[in-house]
Amino acid sequence: MSDWYPIMLKVAGRKCVVFGGGPVAQRKTEGLLQAQAVVCLISPHVTPQLEAWAADGRLLWSRREAEENDLEGAVLVFAATDKPALNQSFAEAAGKRGIPMNIADDGEAGEFIVPAVLRRGGLVLTASASGAGPALASRIIHELADRYGPEYNENIEALRTIRAIVKAEVDDPLERRALLQAAVADDALEEWRSSSKLQDKADLIARLRQRVYEDRKG
Numbered sequence: 001m002s003d004w005y006p007i008m009l010k011v012a013g014r015k016c017v018v019f020g021g022g023p024v025a026q027r028k029t030e031g032l033l034q035a036q037a038v039v040c041l042i043s044p045h046v047t048p049q050l051e052a053w054a055a056d057g058r059l060l061w062s063r064r065e066a067e068e069n070d071l072e073g074a075v076l077v078f079a080a081t082d083k084p085a086l087n088q089s090f091a092e093a094a095g096k097r098g099i100p101m102n103i104a105d106d107g108e109a110g111e112f113i114v115p116a117v118l119r120r121g122g123l124v125l126t127a128s129a130s131g132a133g134p135a136l137a138s139r140i141i142h143e144l145a146d147r148y149g150p151e152y153n154e155n156i157e158a159l160r161t162i163r164a165i166v167k168a169e170v171d172d173p174l175e176r177r178a179l180l181q182a183a184v185a186d187d188a189l190e191e192w193r194s195s196s197k198l199q200d201k202a203d204l205i206a207r208l209r210q211r212v213y214e215d216r217k218g
Contacts, residue, residue: 004113004130012036015073019066019090020080021046024104028078031114033058040074042066043081068093076112080104108132116141121153122160151193158192159183165201166208182211 016032018025021043029050032039039059041050046061054061062070066086071077077094079087079101087103091110094101103110108131115128116137125148127140162183170176182188188211197203 004128006115006126006128008124009076010035011075014038014075015040016076016078017042017070017074018078018080019043019070019087020078020082020104021050022080022082023047025078025080026050028080028102028104028114029053029059031117032076034119037076040070042070066090071097071099074099077101078104079110118144118148120148120150120156122156123148123152154193155189158189158198161198162192162204162208165198165204169201169205178212179205179208182208182215185211185215 011032012035014037016037017040018029018032019042021041025041025043026047026049029039029041033053041054041059041061042064043061044063044065046054046063050059050061053059071094074094077090077099079090081087081090082105084105087105088109091101091103095111100111102112102114113128113131115126116134118125118141125141125144127137127144129136163180166176166179166183170179183192192198195207197207
């Protein structure tokens with residue numbers, strides 16, 4: 001039985017530390033950059049991609065061995081060196097400071113694990129085997145990528161607009177829920193991508209109400 005509690009964290013503008021400079025550290029860093037975190041990378045040597053990100057100012061690279069003071073002010077820490085004993089020492093130091101720590105070579109030993117992720121704009125799909133089988137989680141994400149294609153970038157932006165309009169224009173919470181459920185049907189999502197109804201609040205609400213009626217009638 002899994003004892004992990006799934007959660008999404010807002011780390012934009014907040015310090016996250018990555019110890020290590022290899023391919024694993026690069027993957028962890030990429031996810032943090034996508035979340036707009038302030039990434040502090042500590043390692044004497046890094047991959048060409050990490051070095052390029054540092055040169056572009058996308059992360060802060062300290063080209064040296066790690067020190068405990070590197071943890072100060074961090075909200076998340078990733079131990080991703082190729083030395084298990086060193087990773088464990090980082091975990092213990094982070095634990096003393098109450099900072100959640102991910103251990104790349106032994107996810108179940110850390111305080112949090114990072115699931116496989118598929119991003120489609122604001123849509124974020126994740127899969128995890130609770131640290132037991134990352135390859136399975138990765139396979140599932142690849143399958144989801146076929147089902148939820150790039151068009152979902154547009155879908156999410158359309159639904160953001162629809163939700164704001166429905167919340168502003170419809171007072172009855174039960175009707176709001178019904179309208180928003182009708183808005184996410186597959187054919188509805190396709191309609192919003194090619195519709196001008198999002199430009200007219202009254203037209204949009206009328207169309208959603210029609211969809212609710214059709215769903216109930218059918």
